[in-house]
Amino acid sequence: MGRRYRRGRGSEFFKRGWWLWLLTPVAFYLPPLVPFIYGAYKAVEWQWWLSGIRFGGVRLESTLKRSALIGLYWKVIGWIVVLGLVFAAWLALSAGLVAGMSATSLEEFFATQEFAGSIPFLVFLGVGYLLFALAINVVIRVYLMRDLWVKVLGSTIVHGIEATANVSARGELANALGEGFADGLDVGGF
Template sequence: MSFVPQQPPPLPPLSVTFSGARSEFFRLVSRGAAIELITLGFYRFWLATDIRRHLWVNTSVDGDSAEYTGRGKELLIGFLFAMAILVPIYLAYFLVTVEAERYEGFASIPLLISFYAFGQFAIYRARRYRLTRTVWRGVRFWMDGSGWAYAGRAMLWTLLAVLTLGLAWPWRAAALERYKMRHSHYGDLRGDFEGRGWEFFKQAWYLWLIAPFAILLFPLLPFVYAQFKAVEWRWWLSGIRFGGVRLESSLPVNAFHGLYWKVIGWFILLSLVYVIYLGAVIALGMSLLGLGKDGLPQAQALATQMLLVVAMVPGYIALILAVNVVMRLYLVRDMWAVALDSVRVYGIEAMANVAAKGDLASALGEGFADGLDVAGF
């Protein structure tokens, strides 16, 4: 009589917890915005690294938090290398576009398509960089696959989405996420994505019907977009697999409504502050110009106008940085916390005996994504 060892029963589903203090994150992004102003934006590489490190280290599963090992210096070097490649391409693109449009309308469209494809390549490589800087329980995530193969798939699916007026978008999202996840690994565990386009479409089909009216009626648009993002997050999280590990999300469809409206409210308030600031600057300028007085020297008037322009620029930059702080607080930190609170992890025991594997990826992909302004989080 042979003895067959019994398998231990599966562990109950585990919650994903986020313990990051909101006040700490606010101080981080506020200080970062101030340093960005002083450094003319170059601090954003270190700020992005600090934000990810804050989110990763405060996210834990089964009592173990993640670790982000990326460095701001890597992103800066990757960005500079990317710019050395992209600047000549930008210049050539501009010159060819101007010359092409002289002879035939829409002749520059192939160049725009090429830039879109290059942007998709950059998105894939940037994800690869971020994944290889993510560690949990001492084991690194990593990614293989081809950025150009991903870009080709993205181009074809985007064309189909355009031809179907957006109806094919759920299938596009499923196909691209499936390619990314099947080339993602946690040590020697291979990733997969089980979300289907039809499932996504069934959960959000009514938003396609409402969208045209929402574009015309602004108060409706934030609700529609926030609801779409909530459906997308829930569908995406519930489709993630790593070996025998699977995620399941119960994110409600109205989870992000308040976050988007708070961002809009802050944007309106900050814009009003900027308008008041501009009014004060103009009033000061009119006073310096001596409104109502005759004989003001032309050189003095020109100098005063230049001072007005110089005074307006810092206000505009401060407005942009303040809006960035608001967006990072609500649409990065708060959205992250809300989404993770809805997640349950099944089969975590499959990660108990994972062997380390995979190499670090270059930050050049992140630099490309930043230079093309397509960098996702």
């Protein structure tokens, strides 16, 4: 790394990515720029955060490039588009199947609002929606969790690892019920 920053300070984070703040309003008018700007922002954020970590004589340094995460966001967007098209095809097929079962044409099926009270159509809609949501969750976990961590950890350098040779644990043993129990109760940020 050519530049030296004072680690862990918010002003240093701002210095690394100030130009991204200037590009953000442009992204409102050119939405295809959002993955580029956000991917670069997250890369700068990860690099700054990792480079600020210190444990006694051990310090971390990140060589993550600003463009390293942009492809991951484009992959997620691409998969969401593909999954949205598959979901739309599922809905069209379901509507056609339910309209065929009720012996009406597709236009009549939707014109009479019969589809809103059709239990088979609502079941197909619910199953399709659950599969769509599950598939998007899988895509996000693969690309924005697993692959992101692979890139971030692959760019991390540990300096002074020999300082950990004499580390010892102190304090009381943790209660298995109290440690991490609240983390297992995901309440969506409340």
